[in-house]
Every structure is written in C-alpha cells, then in structure tokens.
Amino acid sequence: MSDTDGEAVPKVPAVPAHPYPFTVLTLFPEMVRQAVAHSIVGRGIAAGRLDVRAVDIRDFTKDRHRTADDVPYGGGPGMVMKPEPLAGAIRSAREAQPAALVVLMSASGRPLDQATARRWAGHTGGLVLVCGHYEGVDERIAEHYADEEVSIGDYVLSGGELAALVVLDAVARLVPGVVGNEASIADESHEAGLVEYPQYTRPPVFEGHAVPDVLMSGNHAAVARFRRESALAKTRRVRPDLAARVVEVVVDRRRPSTPARPARLGRPRPGDPE
Ligand code: ADE
Numbered sequence: 532m533s534d535t536d537g538e539a540v541p542k543v544p545a546v547p548a549h550p551y552p553f554t555v556l557t558l559f560p561e562m563v564r565q566a567v568a569h570s571i572v573g574r575g576i577a578a579g580r581l582d583v584r585a586v587d588i589r590d591f592t593k594d595r596h597r598t599a600d601d602v603p604y605g606g607g608p609g610m611v612m613k614p615e616p617l618a619g620a621i622r623s624a625r626e627a628q629p630a631a632l633v634v635l636m637s638a639s640g641r642p643l644d645q646a647t648a649r650r651w652a653g654h655t656g657g658l659v660l661v662c663g664h665y666e667g668v669d670e671r672i673a674e675h676y677a678d679e680e681v682s683i684g685d686y687v688l689s690g691g692e693l694a695a696l697v698v699l700d701a702v703a704r705l706v707p708g709v710v711g712n713e714a715s716i717a718d719e720s721h722e723a724g725l726v727e728y729p730q731y732t733r734p735p736v737f738e739g740h741a742v743p744d745v746l747m748s749g750n751h752a753a754v755a756r757f758r759r760e761s762a763l764a765k766t767r768r769v770r771p772d773l774a775a776r777v778v779e780v781v782v783d784r785r786r787p788s789t790p791a792r793p794a795r796l797g798r799p800r801p802g803d804p805e
Contacts, residue, residue, distance in 0.1 A: 547580070547655065547706070547707060547708070549655075550576075550579050550580055550581050550582040551580065551581050551582065551652070551655070551657055551702075551703070551706040551709075552582045552584075552628050552631065552656075552657030552658075553581065553582065553583045553584070553657055553658050553659075553660065553699055553702075553703075554583075554584045554585075554586060554624045554627065554628055554631070554657075554658075554659045554660070555583070555584070555585045555586065555659075555660045555662065555692075555695050555699070556586050556588050556617070556620045556621065556624060556659065556660070556661045556662060557585060557586070557587070557588060557662040557690075557691070557692055557695070558587070558588055558589060558599060558662070558664050558690070559662075559690070559692055560585035560586065560587045561585075562692050563583070563585035563692060563695065563696065564585050566696050567583045567696070567699065571700075571703065571704055571709060571710060572699065572700055572703050572704075572709075574709075575703055575706065575708075575709040578708070578709075580706055580707075580708045580709045581703050581706065581709060582657075583699065586620060586623075586624065588612075588616050588617060588620045588662075589616065590620070591615075591616040591617075591618075591619030591620045591623070592615075592616045593615070598613065599612060599613060599616050599664075600612050600613060600664070600665045601613050603666065607666075608666065609665055609666030609667075610665040610666060611665060611666055611667055611668065611669055612663055612664060612665055612667070612668045612669060612672075613669060614668075614669040614671050614672055617661065617668065617669070617672050617676065618672065618676055620661075621633055621659065621661065621672075621676045621677075624659040625659070628656065628657055628659060629656070630654075630655070630656025630657070631656045631657045631658055631659045632651065632654055632656065632657075632658055632659070632678045632679060633658075633659045633661060633676060633677045633678045633679075634651075634658055634659065634660055634661065634677065634678065634679045634680070634681055634698065635661045635663065635668065635672065635673050635676075635677035635679070635680045635681070635691075636660060636661060636662050636663060636681060636682075636683075636691030636694040636695050636698070637663060637667070637668065637673065637680045637681070637682060637691070638682050638685075638686070638687045638688070639680070639682065640679070640680035640681040640682040641679070641680065641681055641682065642681075642682055642683075642684070642685075643681050643682065643683050643684075643697070643698060643701065644721065645701075645721035645722060647681070648698070648701040648702050648705055649705055651698075651702045652702045652703075652705035652706050658698070658699075658702065660691075660695040660698055660699065661676075661677060661691065661695075662690055662691030662692050662694070662695050663690065663691045664689070664690045664691065681694070681698065682694070683697045683698070704716065723762075724773060724776060724777050725762045725763060725765075725766040725773065725774075725777060726762060726765050726766050726769060726770055726773070727762060728757075728758035728759070728761050728762040728765070729761055729765065731743070731746060735747065743757065745757045763777070
C-alpha cells in the first residue's frame with residue numbers, strides 16, 4: 532500500500548493475522564479437545580483467532596507399555612511423572628512453536644492472575660501448557676524445560692488439565708478478536724485491580740428484591756459513580772488484600788516524587804529484582 536507521494540504506509544492490523552497458538556501436553560488429550568470445543572474458546576478457534584492442539588505425552592514414551600510415571604526417589608506415596616516423555620513432548624512442541632513460552636501447571640507454581648494472563652496474551656509466540664499428573668512431575672522438567680510454573684490456586688488438583696484449561700480460557704479471551712465486545716473486558720473483575728461491580732438484568736423486582744434505582748435512572752454519571760463505589764465496597768468485603776493494594780497504588784500516583792512500585796504491589800514475577 533502507498534500514499535500519494537509513493538511512500539509505503541504501514542497499517543497496524545486490528546487483529547492478529549495468525550491464530551494465537553496453544554499446545555497442551557497431557558495424558559488426557561480428549562479432555563482438552565472436548566473442553567475447547569465450546570463457548571468463547573470454541574468460537575475463537577472456529578473464527579481462526581485461536582489454534583489449540585492437544586498432544587498425548589505417552590506418544591513420547593519409548594517402552595511398549597507407554598509408561599509415563601515411576602516411583603519417587605527417597606520413597607513416599609504416589610508416583611512421579613518421568614522426565615523423558617515430558618522432555619520429548621516439550622522439545623517437539625518447541626520445534627513446532629519455536630517462540631512459545633512453556634508453562635508447567637503445578638500447585639507449587641506462581642499464582643495465576645489477570646496481569647499474567649494479559650502478559651501471555653501479548654506473547655504472540657503462544658503457549659505450550661504442560662499438564663502434570665500423579666503426585667507431581669520430576670523437578671528437572673520445571674528447572675530445565677519450562678519457562679514458567681503456574682498454579683491456579685492454593686488447592687491440589689488430580690491433574691494439570693483443568694488448570695491448563697483455566698489458563699487457556701483466561702488468556703484466549705484477551706487475544707484480540709476472540710471476545711466480540713472488547714469494552715466488556717476492560718470492565719471485568721481484576722482488570723482495574725478490583726472485583727467487578729454488581730450486574731443486574733430484567734425483571735426490575737425478582738422475588739421481592741429490587742434492582743438499585745440509580746441503574747434505571749438514565750443518569751450515566753450517577754451509574755458510573757454507583758458502579759465504581761460498589762466495586763470498591765465489594766472488593767473491601769470479599770478481597771481486602773486487593774483493596775489494600777488499590778489504596779497503595781492511589782497513594783503512589785498522588786506522589787509524583789515517589790517512584791512507581793509495580794513489582795512490590797503485585798506478586799513477584801519472572802524478571803523482578805531479587
Ligand atoms: N496441578 C495440581 N494442582 C494444581 C494447581 N492448583 N494449579 C495448577 N496445576 C495444578
């Protein structure tokens with residue numbers, strides 16, 4: 532394309548030209564394939580915005596029993612996922628997706644949050660999500676093969692598949708063109724460090740409980756004020772930890788001489804100073 536004096540005029544595409552690639556390495560590929568066929572992720576795949584592959588880790592075993600686990604060194608209950616099939620699966624995924632971040636699902640990883648989902652959505656090389664099973668994964672995979680290790684909460688799942696699907700959903704909806712109304716994302720819980728304001732729809736009175744009058748007033752400024760205040764009030768009530776951080780951010784912003792402290796306000800991230 533060129534403008535009138537013949538110079539090239541580059542255009543920034545509104546949505547990525549290529550689908551955002553996810554590869555999920557798992558012992559249960561069907562579980563992943565079925566889950567991603569629905570809702571927003573399913574539509575994102577159908578629209579060519581997302582590309583999701585589920586790969587069976589057992590395809591990278593070398594014995595005829597396709598053994599993926601073994602007993603832990605040092606003893607103890609349960610089995611541990613062997614490193615060789617996982618390493619083979621990750622190497623193969625990296626060949627197909629050379630710029631991907633490899634993320635290991637693990638109850639001992641860093642907690643997933645909206646900022647992490649946003650960072651990963653902006654990583655156009657995509658993600659390789661590695662699902663553990665049994666009592667865990669040989670630590671050498673976390674140390675030498677994964678770029679990051681993430682937990683979706685302080686509880687233990689029987690496998691990483693549900694965690695990978697949570698990550699996939701949280702990231703996919705932030706990929707441009709996946710959610711129809713991008714403005715709705717900006718309003719959601721955690722985007723502004725708060726939980727979302729309460730939402731209501733018809734009927735105006737449900738089982739004796741009325742919708743707040745202000746929402747039906749047509750006064751946009753009053754609606755915006757109500758939403759801001761109720762989001763903050765609900766955050767204080769259900770997530771005092773988040774509310775405290777919002778206050779810190781506001782204090783920092785009001786003091787221009789105070790350097791911004793994003794690393795100390797959020798959870799530690801890869802690349803933070805020690
Ligand atoms: N695997 C087992 N528990 C997990 C958790 N809480 N988050 C991520 N992966 C897991």
